[in-house]
Amino acid sequence: xxxxxxxxxxxxxxxxxxxxxRFVRQTSSFRNWITxxxxxxxxxxxxxxxxxxxxxxxxALICPWASRTLLARKLKGLEELIPITVVNPTLTDQGWQxxxxxxxxxxxxxxxxxxHELYTAADPHFTGRATVxxxxxxxxxxxxxxxxxxxxxxxxxxxxxxxxxxxxxxPADLASQIDELNQQVYDTLNNGVYKAGFxxxxxxxxEAVDGVFKTLDELEERxxxxxxxxxxxxxxxxxxxxxxxxxxxxYHGLFKVNRKQVKDYPKLHAYMxxxxxxxxxxxxxNIDHITKGYYSIKALNPLGxxxxxxxxxxxxxxx
Numbered sequence: 001x002x003x004x005x006x007x008x009x010x011x012x013x014x015x016x017x018x019x020x021x022r023f024v025r026q027t028s029s030f031r032n033w034i035t036x037x038x039x040x041x042x043x044x045x046x047x048x049x050x051x052x053x054x055x056x057x058x059x060a061l062i063c064p065w066a067s068r069t070l071l072a073r074k075l076k077g078l079e080e081l082i083p084i085t086v087v088n089p090t091l092t093d094q095g096w097q098x099x100x101x102x103x104x105x106x107x108x109x110x111x112x113x114x115x116h117e118l119y120t121a122a123d124p125h126f127t128g129r130a131t132v133x134x135x136x137x138x139x140x141x142x143x144x145x146x147x148x149x150x151x152x153x154x155x156x157x158x159x160x161x162x163x164x165x166x167x168x169x170x171p172a173d174l175a176s177q178i179d180e181l182n183q184q185v186y187d188t189l190n191n192g193v194y195k196a197g198f199x200x201x202x203x204x205x206x207e208a209v210d211g212v213f214k215t216l217d218e219l220e221e222r223x224x225x226x227x228x229x230x231x232x233x234x235x236x237x238x239x240x241x242x243x244x245x246x247x248x249x250x251y252h253g254l255f256k257v258n259r260k261q262v263k264d265y266p267k268l269h270a271y272m273x274x275x276x277x278x279x280x281x282x283x284x285x286n287i288d289h290i291t292k293g294y295y296s297i298k299a300l301n302p303l304g305x306x307x308x309x310x311x312x313x314x315x316x317x318x319x
Contacts, residue, residue, distance in 0.1 A: 010093040062293025064242035065148040066133040089293030197255030250294040
């Protein structure tokens with residue numbers, strides 16, 4: 001946790017809780033937008049023009065929010081335009097760390113040891129948690145944005161004139177419907193599993209678990225085509241997939257959302273595999289980082305023992 005630019009105490013998974021013990025997630029702080037011509041976006045300031053090689057994306061492969069942006073980057077064909085840096089999956093007392101694990105990178109910009117050092121470089125007086133994903137402007141040497149929902153939408157349109165794509169993740173004709181389903185999926189599934197895992201009262205846990213499985217049941221019922229909005233892949237599918245692919249391997253056990261697994265939902269399991277099999281998507285999923293990262297959370301797994309399964313997920317990934 002940074003307070004006025006200084007690291008003050010060890011990293012803790014529970015950011016904040018309400019009066020009933022419900023987990024409360026921190027709001028993202030840096031909200032500038034990359035746009036085709038550098039004009040200001042919906043939030044933040046102007047000056048961030050879409051250009052090849054100008055921006056770097058920092059991610060953790062354990063993190064579903066970061067994986068949203070990795071998926072969008074892959075599907076939109078932006079790999080050559082936007083390089084990435086992957087942090088260590090094991091959460092340390094100072095949060096996300098660079099290097100020291102297979103598939104984790106050193107920081108190429110500042111030779112930092114921890115992601116929080118980039119936050120203080122961006123704002124010497126920053127107070128809050130140093131999170132991923134995070135998008136950095138290497139030309140101006142400033143942080144652009146650390147909100148995954150914003151970054152996915154930037155990737156969807158900002159670079160289209162440089163790399164045309166067949167995907168439109170947030171099509172105008174579905175925008176209102178996407179916004180509505182996004183809110184439900186976020187509140188009760190994406191964040192719902194965290195509400196269950198980090199609940200500090202039985203009431204909060206019960207409420208969260210009910211919400212998780214109510215949403216899974218509804219999504220199972222909804223799926224009659226390839227995706228949640230017919231045969232068109234949208235950002236809602238990305239949001240849903242990143243939780244589903246982690247569910248049986250991490251959330252079911254560690255977060256105690258164990259009434260069912262995704263494999264028990266025939267349509268959802270087939271849907272998850274369908275997205276996984278899209279060109280390039282499998283490369284954004286690293287089950288070793290996911291299990292190692294989640295099971296490194298000392299508050300939930302003090303001995304740090306990492307399970308070896310589940311076998312059906314390992315088989316799905318080809319491991």
